[in-house]
Amino acid sequence: MNTLFLDAAFSKPTERPPVWMMRQAGRFMPEYWEIKNKYSFLEMCKTPELAADVTMLPVDLLGIDAAILFSDILVTAEAMGGDLSFTQGVGPRFANPVRSLADVDALEVDVLDKLQYVADAIKVIQQRLGGSIPLIGFAGAPFTVMSYLVEGASSKDFKTTKLLMHNHPEIAHKLLAKIAKVTAEYLNLQIAAGVNAVQIFDSWALALSWNDYQEFSHRYIQEIIANLNRKDIPVISFCKGSSVFAPVMAEAKPDVISVDWNADLLNIKNSLPAGIAVQGNLDPHILYADKPVIKKTILQLFERMRGTDGFIFNLGHGIMPDIPFDHVKYAIEVIKDFKY
Incomplete structure (x- = not known):
């Protein structure tokens, strides 16, 4: 197996990031799109062969050093009882938002049987990978999943979620505790099925104040990580806002902290306890730019991180859908040509 990714995640020396x-x-x-135009998004997630087809696209077309399971952070919320749908151009929606104690009480926590399709997909993907590169599993962090359940959709200001947290913290905590329990069991299901690493996505943590992050996000991520069967499985913690929250994130003892593009990555790395790797942190918008700009910006980051063990190259957040494929492929070629 190409172990570059796993070595860097465990802060071992690597010949390149x-x-x-x-x-x-x-x-x-x-x-x-050839696949997406034939099936709905949830069909793609829930059909192991299709999930494997999509997972393998960047392996076959880009030559990346790790695959990530094709799924969605909201499958846990759906399994718990959320009426989830995805609409083109709108995104995810829950037809039954969670707003009251009764709504929270109605959510189920013994839901692993409903998520078995994810374990099945992992097994198919690992057969296809044939031990060539590691497979990353993932889940949404409790605060982010809660925000979708409470808002009923994506939100710009998270007003309903924050009102619940501030006016009825006991309801918010009961909801977060349920999501955290499901999330830990779900990640352990993925580990048992054969993933080689896991990432926790707290996509909307940046909406929180420092104190609210500690109370309504960090403590639940800490609980999840403490309950993982993580022997030989690196755990990556990502949030939008990691440039601010990294010192708190480190307290949960992940192996890797994935950093957004608002921070100097070396400064973050040097501020963390020894043995915690960093992942990031190119601004994905750079991939719209001309190729010489892409190359210059990547090499600047690599020179900044030269001599640092525990560095995985990634973006500060996800690739935007209209970034030219050719630019992504070029960026990966630049990275793979680099040597420390």
Whole structure:
């Protein structure tokens, strides 16, 4: 197996930074649309062969150093009882938002049987990978999943979620505790099925104040990580806002902290306890730019990180759907040509 990614995640020396990209199996690839135009998004997630087809696209077309399971952070919320749908151009919606104690009480926590399709997909993907590169599993962090359940959809200001947290913290905590329990069991299901690493996505943590992040996000991520069967499985913690929250994130003892593009990556690395690797942190908008700009910006980051063990190249967040495929492929070529 190409172990570059796993070595860097465990802060071992590597000959170059390993590369994978968030949303690497996505809408910027024509091949993705060939599949997407035939099936709904949830059908793709829930059909192991289709999930494997999409997972393998960046492996076959880009030559990345790690694959990531094709799924969605909201499958846990759906399994718990959320009426989930995805609409083109709108995104995810829950027809039954969670707003009251009764709504929270109605959510189920013994839901692993409903998520068995994810374990099945992992087994198919690992057969296809044939031990060539590691496979990353993932889940949404409790605060982010809660925000979708409470808002009923994506939100710009998270007003309903924050009102629940501030006016009825006991309801918010009961909801978060349920999501955290499901999330830990779900990630352990993925580990048992054969993933080689896991990432926790707290996509909307940046909406939170420092104190609210600690109370309504961090403590639940800490609980999840403490309950993982993580022997030989690196755990990556990502949030939008990691440039601010990294010192708190480190307290949960992940192996890797994935950093957004608002920070100097070396400064973050040097501020963390020894043995915690960093992942990131190219601004994905750079991939719209001309190729010489892409190359210059990547090499600047690599020179900044030269001599640092525990560095995985990634974007500060996911690839946007209209980034030219050719630019992504070029960026990966630049990375793979680099040597420390």
